[in-house]
Amino acid sequence: QVQLVESGGGLVEAGGSLRLSCTASGHSFSSYVMGWFRPSPGKDREFVAGIDWGGFSTYYGDSVQGRFTISRDNAKNTVYLQMNNLKPEDTAVYYCAADRVLGRIVVGHGDYWGQGTQVTVSS
Numbered sequence: 001q002v003q004l005v006e007s008g009g010g011l012v013e014a015g016g017s018l019r020l021s022c023t024a025s026g027h028s029f030s031s032y033v034m035g036w037f038r039p040s041p042g043k044d045r046e047f048v049a050g051i052d053w054g055g056f057s058t059y060y061g062d063s064v065q066g067r068f069t070i071s072r073d074n075a076k077n078t079v080y081l082q083m084n085n086l087k088p089e090d091t092a093v094y095y096c097a098a099d100r101v102l103g104r105i106v107v108g109h110g111d112y113w114g115q116g117t118q119v120t121v122s123s
Helices: none
Strands: 003-007 011-012 017-026 032-042 043-051 058-060 068-073 078-084 094-099 118-121
Touching: 003 094, 017 032, 017 094, 017 118, 032 068, 032 078, 032 118, 043 068, 043 078, 078 094
Parallel strands: 011 118
Antiparallel strands: 003 017, 017 078, 032 043, 032 094, 043 058, 068 078, 094 118
């Protein structure tokens, strides 16, 4: 069992930055690929970013490519999402997820989910 707790959300002006964190409890954090998601109209959720077990490969949704950066620190059981040049359309609750299979994370599946952290971008 893995429990995920997100933090770092808040209110920021357009063009600003935030860094989200997601800390996992339990063992074997490095056995999981990690992803960040947000709700999307017409879909269950939008894939924002994903990272493999060792942090060597990263993946991004088209809408955040070039602005967001995902990283992880396995020693701290934490995955991060650095969000730069934020836009009002980035406003959402951001969720992190963990899965053992990379192919499942990038299509929106996760074995474990956090409770979410709210990001609000004002224009």
